[in-house]
Amino acid sequence: MVRTINLALQGGGAHGAFTWGVLDRLLEQEDLAFEGISATSAGAMNAAVFAYGLAVAGREGARKALADYWARVSLLATQGPLQPSFVDRVTRNYKLTWSPIFSGMSLLTRVLSPYDFNPANLNPLRDIVEKSVDFDVLARPDCPVKLFLSATNVRTGKVKIFTGKEISSAAVLASACIPTVFHAVEIDGEAYWDGGYMGNPALFPLIYNCRASDIAIVHINPLMRKELPRTAEEIANRIDEISFNSSLMREMRAISFVTRLVTQHRIVGEELPHVLIHSIADDTFMTTLSSTSKANADWCFLTYLRDQGRKCADDWLAKNLVKVGVESTVDIDAVYL
Numbered sequence: 001m002v003r004t005i006n007l008a009l010q011g012g013g014a015h016g017a018f019t020w021g022v023l024d025r026l027l028e029q030e031d032l033a034f035e036g037i038s039a040t041s042a043g044a045m046n047a048a049v050f051a052y053g054l055a056v057a058g059r060e061g062a063r064k065a066l067a068d069y070w071a072r073v074s075l076l077a078t079q080g081p082l083q084p085s086f087v088d089r090v091t092r093n094y095k096l097t098w099s100p101i102f103s104g105m106s107l108l109t110r111v112l113s114p115y116d117f118n119p120a121n122l123n124p125l126r127d128i129v130e131k132s133v134d135f136d137v138l139a140r141p142d143c144p145v146k147l148f149l150s151a152t153n154v155r156t157g158k159v160k161i162f163t164g165k166e167i168s169s170a171a172v173l174a175s176a177c178i179p180t181v182f183h184a185v186e187i188d189g190e191a192y193w194d195g196g197y198m199g200n201p202a203l204f205p206l207i208y209n210c211r212a213s214d215i216a217i218v219h220i221n222p223l224m225r226k227e228l229p230r231t232a233e234e235i236a237n238r239i240d241e242i243s244f245n246s247s248l249m250r251e252m253r254a255i256s257f258v259t260r261l262v263t264q265h266r267i268v269g270e271e272l273p274h275v276l277i278h279s280i281a282d283d284t285f286m287t288t289l290s291s292t293s294k295a296n297a298d299w300c301f302l303t304y305l306r307d308q309g310r311k312c313a314d315d316w317l318a319k320n321l322v323k324v325g326v327e328s329t330v331d332i333d334a335v336y337l
Helices: 013-028 042-078 084-088 100-111 124-132 169-175 204-209 232-263 291-295 299-323 332-336
Strands: 003-009 032-040 146-153 159-163 185-187 190-194 214-218 276-280
Touching (some): 003 013, 013 042, 013 299, 032 042, 042 146, 042 169, 042 299, 146 169, 146 204, 159 169, 159 204, 276 299
Parallel strands (some): 003 214, 032 146, 214 276
Antiparallel strands (some): 146 159
């Protein structure tokens, strides 16, 4: 029995390598199929690479495309060749220490805008994205996965969903445009910032445009932190987490309300979708990572995150695969409301 799900992928910089691991493990599950993916920021990059690899070479093609993409990200940061020994150095107790480079960059973006320190509007991610994805393939009507990439319209503050023939390298970069680091990405006369402000990720495109009732959300930003943030870095990081989770929490409230109406048979003469929600997350692990590690593209660190993502997905599949198409595997009211 093949079970079909939709995926919702959050953004989070280099922490998106955790999602890489989740996708890598899900692709190994032959009895699991994918209809749509809604994604933001690093999630949008994962989604575009995933869909492209799947379109040209099936499941193994998608796995290879994801691995190649993240290798390019690492090469960009390290400017050195990838050696097999890098992978061998991955350990479970890998910890990122505070780096003067990361702290210096953080300070710079608080003082100067990208229009000041990068007037030429250089974006090295553009080359990586265009080398990793042939967007003509994604524009074909036979593309095996429907893509919905979120960005934030700078002028209106509204969410913009790029889909179908709108999917391009510019759309991916718009979804991942951190306004303190990059110039706003302009598409058809409109300027866009990171989609996380208005949809991280947006769920409504999957509800409106996909037949599959199941949505699996791959979380990067922790919903819960037990310890109270006290340092300036910890406070700023928690503010970002809350901000980037807020739109998802609002959508979950609406889904909970509609689900209650459907299950209580309080809607007569109308058809509303009965959405089943699943959560693939490891807040315990993600809360151990510092905010500066979102900019750490060391291959050892990326593959460490990948392996954690694979383990998380493996645990989720073992417990919940049989429930796909049957029931939600997360208590929406307890977790999100």
